[in-house]
Amino acid sequence: MESLTTVHTLEGHHEALVHDALYFPRHRAVISVSDDKTLKCWLQRDEGSYWPSVSQELPGAATALACNVEGDKRHVFVGLETGLLLHYECSADFNSMTLKKSAQIHTARIVQILLDPERDLILTCSRDKDLRIHSMTSFQLLSAYQTEAWCTCLQYDHASANVFVGTLKGEVHVLKIESNRLVFIVTLKEHTGSILSLLWDSTSKILYSGSHDRRVLAWDIGGCKGTFYDLCGHRGKVLGLVYVTERKLLVSFGDDRRVVVWDMAAARKPTPDWNESDVCQLCGACFFWNLKGMWEKKEFGLNRQHHCRRCGKAVCHDCSLRSSTYPVMGLEFPVRMCSACFSETTDSDRKPLARAFVTKHCVVSVHLQAGTTQIVTTNRDGSIRVLDMGKMLASSGSTLAAEPVGTLTDDDDNDRAATEKAAAAGSGGGRGGGGSGAPAAAAGSGKAGAEDDDEDDFNPFK
Numbered sequence: 001m002e003s004l005t006t007v008h009t010l011e012g013h014h015e016a017l018v019h020d021a022l023y024f025p026r027h028r029a030v031i032s033v034s035d036d037k038t039l040k041c042w043l044q045r046d047e048g049s050y051w052p053s054v055s056q057e058l059p060g061a062a063t064a065l066a067c068n069v070e071g072d073k074r075h076v077f078v079g080l081e082t083g084l085l086l087h088y089e090c091s092a093d094f095n096s097m098t099l100k101k102s103a104q105i106h107t108a109r110i111v112q113i114l115l116d117p118e119r120d121l122i123l124t125c126s127r128d129k130d131l132r133i134h135s136m137t138s139f140q141l142l143s144a145y146q147t148e149a150w151c152t153c154l155q156y157d158h159a160s161a162n163v164f165v166g167t168l169k170g171e172v173h174v175l176k177i178e179s180n181r182l183v184f185i186v187t188l189k190e191h192t193g194s195i196l197s198l199l200w201d202s203t204s205k206i207l208y209s210g211s212h213d214r215r216v217l218a219w220d221i222g223g224c225k226g227t228f229y230d231l232c233g234h235r236g237k238v239l240g241l242v243y244v245t246e247r248k249l250l251v252s253f254g255d256d257r258r259v260v261v262w263d264m265a266a267a268r269k270p271t272p273d274w275n276e277s278d279v280c281q282l283c284g285a286c287f288f289w290n291l292k293g294m295w296e297k298k299e300f301g302l303n304r305q306h307h308c309r310r311c312g313k314a315v316c317h318d319c320s321l322r323s324s325t326y327p328v329m330g331l332e333f334p335v336r337m338c339s340a341c342f343s344e345t346t347d348s349d350r351k352p353l354a355r356a357f358v359t360k361h362c363v364v365s366v367h368l369q370a371g372t373t374q375i376v377t378t379n380r381d382g383s384i385r386v387l388d389m390g391k392m393l394a395s396s397g398s399t400l401a402a403e404p405v406g407t408l409t410d411d412d413d414n415d416r417a418a419t420e421k422a423a424a425a426g427s428g429g430g431r432g433g434g435g436s437g438a439p440a441a442a443a444g445s446g447k448a449g450a451e452d453d454d455e456d457d458f459n460p461f462k
Contacts, residue, residue: 004259004357004359004375004387004388004389004392005387005388005389005390005391006385006386006387007374007385007386007387007388008044008048008050008385008386009383009384009385009386010030010032010042010050010383010384010385010386011382011383011384012040012042012051012052013032013034013035013036013038013040013382014036014382015381015382016034016035016036016382017034017035017364017380017382018032018033018034018035018364018378018379018382018383018384019033019034019035019062019063019064019065019364019365019378020032020033020064020065020364020365020378021033021065021365021367021376021377021378021384022065022067022367022376023367023369023374023376023386024094025369025372025374027094028043028044029041029042029043029044029053029094030042030050030376030384030386031065031067031076031090031094032065032378032384033058033062033063033064033065033078034061034062034382035061035062035063035081036061037057037058037059037060037061037062038055038056038057038058038062039054039055039056039058039062039076039078039088039097040052040054040055040056041053041054041090041094041095041097042384043094043095053094053095054090054094054095054096054097056088056097058078058080058086059080059082059084060080060081060082060084061080061081062078062079062080062081063079063080063081063109063110063111064078064079064110064111064112064113064124065077065078065079065113066113066114066115066122067090067115068115068117068136070117072092073089073090073092074089074090074092075087075088075089075090075100075136076088076089076090076097077113077115077122079106079109079110079111079112079113079124079126080109080110081109081110082104082108082109083104083105083106083107083108083109083110083126083128084102084103084104084105084110085102085103085104085105085106085110085113085122085124085134085139086099086101086102087099087100087101087102087139088100101139103134103139105124105132105134105139105141106124106126106127106128106130106132107126107128108126108127108128109126109127110124110125110126111125111126111127111150111151111152111153111154112124112125112151112153112154114154114155114156115136116136116156116158116161117136118158119161119177119180120135120136120137121133121134121135121136121142121177121180122134122135122136122139123154123156123163124154125151125152125153125154125165126151127150127151129146129147129148129149129150129151129167130144130145130146130147130151131144131145131146131147131151131154131163131165131173131175131182132144132145133177133180133182142180142181143177143180143181143182144182145165145173145175145182145184147165147167147169147171147173148167148169148171149167149168149169149171150167150168151165151166151167151168152166152167152168152194152195152196153165153166153195153196153197153198154166154198155198155199155200155207156200157200157202158202159202160176161176161177161178162174162175162176162177162185162221163175163176163177163182164198164200164207165198166194166195166196166197166198166209167194167195168194168195169194170189170191170192170193170194170195170211170212170213171187171188171189171191171195172187172188172191172195172198172207172209172219173187173188174186174187174188174221188209188219188228190217190228191209191211191213191215191217192211192213193211193212193213193214193237194211194212195209195210195211196210196211196212196237196238196239197209197210197238197239197240197241198210198241199241199242199243199250201243201245203245204222204248204264205220205221205222206218206219206220206221206222206264207219207221208241208243208250210237210238210239210240210241210252211237211238212237214232214234214235214236214237214238214254215230215231215232215234215238216230216231216232216233216234216238216241216250216252216262216330217229217230217231218231218250218264218268227270228270228271229268229269229270229271229329229330230270230271230329230330230331231250231252231260231262231330231332231354232330232331232332232333232335233252233258233260233262233330233332233333233354233356234252234254234256234258234260235254235256235258236254236255236256237254237255238252238253238254239253239254239255239362239363239364239366240252240253240363240365240366240377241253241366242366242367242368242375243264243368244368244373244389244393247393248263248264248265249261249262249263249264249393250262250264251389251393253359253362253363253366253377255362257358257359257360257361257362258356258357258358258359259356259357259358259359259392260332260354260355260356260357261354261355261357261392261393262353262354263353263354266327266328266353267328268328268329268330268353269328269329270329271309271329271330272310272311272312273312274307274312274314275307275312275313275314276314277305277313277314278293279293280303280314280315280316280319281313281314281315282313282315282316282319282338282339282340283316283318283319285299285301285303285316285318285319286299286301286303287303287304287305287314287316288301288302288303288304303316303317304316304317306320306336307336308320308336308337308338308341309326309329309331309335309336309337310326310329310331310337310338310341310345311338311340311341313338315338319338319339320336320337320338320339321339322336322337322339322342323335323336323337324337324342324345324350325350325352326345326349326350327349327350327351327352327353327354328349328353332352332353332354355395357392361377361379361380361381361383361385362379362380363377363378363379363380364377364378364379364380365377365378373388373389373390373393374386374387374388374389375387375388375389
C-alpha cells in the first residue's frame with residue numbers, strides 16, 4: 001500500500017542531491033539548497049506547479065539550511081560544504097535574496113543548522129567534528145564542543161537549552177547551554193551504527209534516534225533514569241523521523257523504502273541487557289569455550305551461545321529454537337526467544353504496535369509542518385516533495401489498513417548479507433536532519449560478541 005499522498009513535486013536542481021527544503025504553505029513557497037551550488041526559492045503558479053522565482057548562485061555546494069521569520073522578513077542561513085555560513089534576507093514575496101553577511105565558521109561540511117532567536121544563538125554541527133554556537137546577529141563564536149567522529153545530525157530543546165548531537169561513531173552527545181557556553185552532560189552509546197537522524201519531542205521529553213543499525217531508540221530524557229526503548233521495524237538504515245504530537249505517533253523513514261508508523265501511546269518495556277555465561281542458563285549445557293566445565297561433566301560438544309531477545313539470557317541452540325515478535329519491546333520482526341519466554345508469549349503479546357507502508361523514494365531530509373499532517377521531503381532522486389500523511393495515519397490503527405511489520409520474514413540470509421555488505425562499504429545515508437551513512441564499529445555495544453549468534457540468526461541489535 002502506498003503510504004503517502006503527493007501534494008506537490010518540485011524538480012529543477014539538475015539531478016543534484018537536494019540536502020534540505022523548507023515549506024511555507026501560507027505563501028505557497030519553498031526554499032531549498034543543493035549540491036548544484038544554488039539556493040532556490042520556489043513559488044506556486046496558477047496552474048498548481050512550482051517554478052523557481054530565485055536561483056541564487058553560491059560559492060560551494062550547499063548542505064544545510066535554516067530560516068528565522070520576523071514579521072515579513074525571512075532570515076535564511078545556508079551552510080556550505082566548505083564550512084562557510086551565509087546569511088540571506090528573503091523578500092516578503094519570495095522574489096529576491098540579499099546577502100547580509102558570511103563567515104567561515106567550520107573547516108568542513110556544515111551538516112545541520114538550528115536557530116534560537118530568543119537567545120540570539122545559531123547552532124551548527126560539522127564534519128570537522130565540532131558542535132558550535134554563534135551569535136545570530138554577529139556570527140561571533142560563543143562556544144564549541146568537539147566529538148570523536150563526524151557530527152551527523154543535531155536537535156535542540158528551546159525550553160531547557162539542551163543540545164543533542166549524533167555522530168558517525170554511533171553516539172549521541174547531550175549538552176546544555178549555560179550562559180552561552182556548551183556544558184557536557186552525558187553520552188548515549190547504545191547504537192551500533194552511525195546516527196543518521198535525531199528527533200526531540202518536547203511534550204514527552206523523549207529523544208528519538210535513527211541509525212545505520214536499522215533501529216530507532218526512544219531515550220527517556222525527561223525521566224532522568226537512562227531508560228531507552230528499542231523500535232525494530234526497518235530492514236535498512238533509518239533516514240528520517242517525524243512525530244505527530246496530537247496522535248502520539250512516531251513516523252520513521254528507511255532506505256528499505258518503508259515508512260513505519262509507531263504507536264507511542266502504548267505501554268512499552270525497555271530492552272534487557274544480554275547476559276554472559278559459560279553455560280546455558282536454561283539447561284546448563286557448557287558452551288564450546290568452557291573446556292573445564294565440559295571436562296568435569298564428561299560432556300563434549302560445540303554449543304554456541306545465543307541470546308533470548310525477551311529476557312536476555314544466554315542460551316544454547318536447543319533451548320532457543322523458536323522465534324516470535326514481541327511489540328511491547330519494539331520487536332516487530334520475529335526474533336530468537338528461549339523456550340521459556342516463547343511459551344509465555346501470548347497472541348495478545350504479539351499484537352503489532354507498528355504498521356509498515358511502502359514508499360517510492362528514499363528521503364534525505366524530512367520536516368513535518370506544525371499542526372498538519374503534511375511533510376516536505378528531499379529525496380535521493382533530486383526531487384522535493386510535499387506529501388500528506390493523513391490517510392496513512394488514519395489507517396495505522398486498523399489491522400486491515402496496512403501490512404504489519406512483523407509479517408516481513410526476518411531470516412533471509414541473502415538480504416542480511418546484502419545489508420551488511422552495504423554497511424561495510426559505507427553507503428551514504430540521509431538524515432531526519434542529515435548525516436553520513438558509514439557504519440560505526442560494534443565494539444563496546446554489550447549486545448555483540450564473537451561467540452554470539454550464528455550467521456543465520458538475524459540480530460536486530462547488530
